[in-house]
Amino acid sequence: MVVSLGVVSLLTDISSESVAAILPLYVTAALGLSTIAYGFIDGLMQGATALVRIAGGWAADRGGHPKWVAFTGYGLSAVTRAGLLVAGGFATVTALVAVDRVGKGIRTAPRDAMIAASSDPRSLGRSFGVHRTLDTIGAATGPLLAFAVLWAVPGGYSTVFVLSFGCAVIGLAVLGLLVPDVPPRRAAWLEKHRTREQRGLPSCKGCTCPVEIAPAARPFSWRAVVTPSLRRLMVAAGVLGLLTVGDGFVYLALQDRSGFATQWFPLLYVGTNVAYMCLATPLGRFADRFGRARVFIAGHVALVAAYLCAGVSSDGAALTFVALALLGVFYAATDGVLAAVVGQVADPSARGTAIGTAQTVVALARMLAAAGFGLLWYAVGRSDAMLVAACVLTVAVVACWVLVRGLDAPQTADPEPAGSTAPAQVLP
Secondary structure (H helix, E strand, O other), rough: HHHHHHHHHHHHHHHHHHHHHHHHHHHHHHOOOOHHHHHHHHHHHHHHHHHHHHHHHHHHHOOOOOHHHHHHHHHHHHHHHHHHHOOOOOHHHHHHHHHHHHHHHHHHHHHHHHHHOOOOOHHHHHHOOOOOOHHHHHHHHHHHHHHHHEEEOOHHHHHHHHHHHHHHHHHHHHHHHOOOOOHHHHHHHHHHHHHOOOOHOOOOOOOOOOEEEOHHOOOOOHHHHHOOOHHHHHHOOOOOOOOOHHHHHHHHHHHHHOOOOOHHHHHHHHHHHHHHHHHHHHHHHHHHOOOOHHHHHHHHHHHHHHHHHHHHHOHHHHHHHHHHHHHHHHHHHHHHHHHHHHHHOOOOOHHHHHHHHHHHHHHHHHHHHHHHHHHHHHHHHHHHHHHHHHHHHHHHHHHHHHHOOOOOOOOOOOOOOOOOOOOOOOOO
């Protein structure tokens, strides 16, 4: 299932990133709108997903069918690709971008919950790393596809939109036809027996008897989302998110320092995505061994180093490449790993909601970080702003390392839902 979901994400990211790469040009050149209009659309792209991530996870947990919640989200995004072919103004483009981002928010938590539910608990980091590798291949391919089309067909925005729609539809078909639906209750039973096998206890693996979880044993409860362990993790993720200023500012700082031609600017995104693609699976495996929460916190050290590369005054292409590689390390050590940590800590009956909540905390924190850093840059300049961000983030990394201690401790008992008294039942 992990590879199938990775293929879905790969195709969807080719679709979405090919559009995102040309959207500034399309809005300002083809539609003739101002940069203020594009700024509003870009802000909507960054923030709209945060509003529905929790709802997507809750719907998957409550209804027991995460696949079809994710399918709805992917479907909404696919529809917007066709809509761009007939979009003719600011209101239409804004509405389509909003629907696309809502679709992304709806699908993310159920998809990650399915990855966690179908994976061995001992290799969650590797599973998310494999998925993020495939996802990032799409993220790197999309912009290259878009610029290749525009290079061959100047002004061929409609061609890009057609290709984008085709990739989205194929991804939707792969999800609907090849990915099984794993209800949270079934996932809970699978985890219970995986844990029993790891401890050398007898299990029902390989038997043909029907297995169910007693209804009282696995009801959805919001209490499972606010456990002490999850609260500590959410606080750490939120604090670090408030100091993650966003790739765009780092790229602008690199461009401002080095003065390279603006037409090369989009390739900075490709450089980061290539580094992320190469490192996601290895760092996921490392997280399984060393500790997922520890790797998530330590990944922000790479972000500190990227800030320093962007903030120093010395020029040179080598430093730019190092900064891009460090950003790739940061995402490989944090993006999928955060979902793996939540999947490790959260009760399976509320896993989708917990993942959605964590992702919402991070998204909202990063929105605030972008706004605050923009003001800081305006007040003190590029170099000083980057160096201040690096210093404050260093302090936060140390504090959050202490905060998440113990989250990587192995479980010593079968996972049971909070407040549950009824055991799993094996029906004859």
